[in-house]
Structures are given as C-alpha cells and as structure tokens.
C-alpha cells in the first residue's frame with residue numbers, strides 16, 4: 047500500500063491467489079473501529095470505509111474485499127489485553143499448555159508476533175522461558191518493555207523474521223494470537239515465521255473461527271482490522287503452499303470462538319483433528335456460497351429484534367447505556383443503526399478509552415461508575431464476549447433493579463431474577 051492511500055480493493059484471494067472471489071456479505075461502512083476520538087474533533091465527519099466480505103470460490107476462504115491502510119488502524123491502538131480478566135486467564139492457560147509441549151525441547155526461546163502488552167509472554171517468563179515480542183503499536187509495546195517483556199516495534203514480515211533470527215537465533219516456539227487475521231501480507235508473515243522456527247518447533251496461532259462466526263451470528267467480529275475469517279480447510283492448503291503443514295487444531299471459547307492451529311516446517315502427517323474439523327466445516331456448509339445468504343438473514347433478524355427491544359424501552363421512557371466499546375461495537379452500532387438517541391452513553395473499564403467518543407456516532411465513553419450514578423434501567427453489553435464477567439462484577443447494578451441486555455450469541459436479558467431469552471412477544 048502506498049503512503050497516504052487509505053484503502054484498496056483486493057483482486058485475488060489472500061490465501062490462494064485465485065481471482066475467483068465474490069462478495070457474500072455487505073455490512074455498513076464504518077470508521078476504523080478502535081480509533082475512539084477525542085473531544086477536540088467532535089463534529090467532524092470521520093472517514094468511513096467499505097466493510098464487504100468476499101469468499102474464494104477455489105479455496106473457500108472468507109476475507110474483506112477492502113484493505114484499510116494499517117497506519118490508520120493501528121497507530122493509536124487502544125486495546126490492552128491486561129484490562130480483561132477473561133483474556134488474562136486464557137493467556138495463562140495457553141502458556142501452561144504450550145510450555146508443556148516444549149518443556150523437553152533444547153530450544154526454549156518463545157517469540158510472539160503481535161505481542162500486545164506482553165501478557166502472554168509474561169506467563170512464559172514466569173514459567174522460566176526466555177521470550178521476545180514483536181508488535182507494531184509503539185504505545186502498547188512500550189508498556190510491555192516497562193513490564194520487563196523485551197519487545198521489538200515492527201510490522202512483522204519475512205524481512206523482520208530473517209533479521210530477528212540473525213540477531214536472536216531461532217525459536218523453540220513461535221506464537222501469534224489474534225493477529226494472524228490482522229496482517230496485510232500473510233504470506234510474508236509465514237515466510238518470516240519459517241526463518242524463526244528451529245528444527246521440530248511449532249508455529250501456534252489463534253484466530254477467530256469462521257464456524258463460530260457463522261453458527262452464532264458473530265457478524266460484529268467483522269471489522270477492518272480483521273482481514274481474514276479463517277477455517278481449517280483453506281488454512282491447510284495455505285500452509286502446504288508455503289512448505290509447511292497444519293498438524294493439529296483445537297477450538298477454544300475465548301472471543302466468542304477461537305481456532306488454535308499448530309503448524310510445522312515441511313510435510314508432516316496431520317493429527318486426526320484436521321480431518322474432523324474439515325468434515326464439520328463441510329457439514330455446516332462453509333464451502334458453499336448459499337450458506338452466507340443464511341448468515342445475512344440471521345444478521346437482519348437480530349437487527350430487527352434488537353432495534354425493537356431498544357425502541358420499546360425508549361417508548362416506555364427507559365434509558366439504555368452501553369457497556370464496553372471493543373472494536374466489534376462499532377460494527378454492531380453502525381450496521382444496526384444504533385444512534386446516541388438509543389444509547390447516549392457507553393461505559394468501559396479501560397481508562398485509555400474513557401473521556402473519548404465513538405467516531406461519527408459521538409457517543410461519550412466514561413467509567414462504569416456512570417451506571418451507578420445515573421441508574422439507566424438497561425445496560426446493553428457491547429463487549430458481549432465478556433458478558434459473564436461484566437455481569438459478575440456489577441451485581442450491585444442488578445440488585446438495584448437494573449437489567450443487562452446481551453445481544454449475542456442470542457439476544458437475552460439478565461436481571462436479578464436471572465437470565466432469559468428476549469422475544470418480541472414476551473417483553474413489555
């Protein structure tokens with residue numbers, strides 16, 4: 047991408063290079079989802095970029111048709127994994143599980159691509175492993191370094207992989223959590239990883255899993271940072287095209303549904319998990335275009351339901367605050383046309399986000415104390431993947447008579463009497 051260019055349209059599949067790509071879903075264009083704005087730029091209309099998903103008719107990979115310049119997406123990235131206890135527990139569990147796989151290896155160096163604030167690597171350090179992080183976000187990498195996790199500020203690719211291998215040596219384990227879908231040149235990433243892998247070492251990556259996105263209607267995980275929506279069948283072919291083998295896959299609950307993949311250099315016989323996952327993906331129809339018409343219909347039905355619920359509450363004079371402003375909140379609010387009239391305030395536990403505004407919608411973000419000070423009757427949990435921990439931490443809000451609305455995976459209400467699915471007829 048040339049300097050100054052805001053976005054471009056892909057001409058061929060990002061995984062296999064086929065030009066047989068076709069749009070299967072068009073969401074409402076949005077500004078970059080993680081760039082909450084400051085008060086000084088309120089009133090300015092932000093640049094919105096197309097949010098269109100296309101599939102490859104050859105390898106069946108799903109991907110965004112338009113690639114936004116990463117400098118626009120990541121230069122002031124506000125996501126810090128330390129702020130979410132659920133994610134921290136997942137990272138601790140992941141480190142223990144992966145450490146078990148390399149504990150007898152002669153090479154204990156763990157390198158993580160997209161290491162964020164160093165939360166995963168800090169776990170490996172506690173287990174006695176030497177670590178090195180690579181992350182393009184200057185402000186977040188600085189936090190990792192301050193916490194004692196050595197971190198290089200770079201967009202990772204083939205050249206950076208070669209440079210790191212020359213300087214630090216090859217690694218016993220290379221990890222990439224939820225960044226494997228964020229990087230423009232995924233081929234360069236894998237070539238870079240190949241430089242870093244020691245003999246017999248594994249590349250372990252986590253990505254949002256398309257089967258969960260489809261089956262649970264997690265359309266709001268589609269935003270400009272997520273260029274790819276992975277499933278096992280296209281990934282297996284992709285690694286093979288780079289002289290690697292996808293040897294094992296696992297499903298995890300984090301982020302609404304995550305695929306953890308294990309790849310090795312050369313041609314290695316895969317575990318039975320690979321064939322089992324591909325069979326399940328085909329049974330669900332991920333290899334067919336019509337499947338995504340059903341996906342679009344499910345999104346429309348959810349929009350109708352949520353807007354009817356919010357409209358009913360407004361008609362009765364009730365107020366709704368939002369809880370959490372993750373990137374996915376931008377997709378949901380833009381595509382469902384949820385305005386500041388329906389949700390006038392959003393609270394978020396991340397201090398970096400407080401005092402800012404959702405771009406274009408101009409909804410202020412403040413601390414969770416606001417739901418106690420202002421007592422809105424309803425709180426819509428936009429960070430629905432953390433709904434259980436948000437509800438658990440805010441029992442006092444429930445006890446005071448408040449109700450949480452959880453939009454996904456199925457629209458439900460949580461009050462002091464428990465949780466119940468929302469139906470248009472049953473509520474009122």
Ligand SMILES: [Zn+2]
Nearest residue numbers: 059062102105
């Ligand atoms: Zn393809």
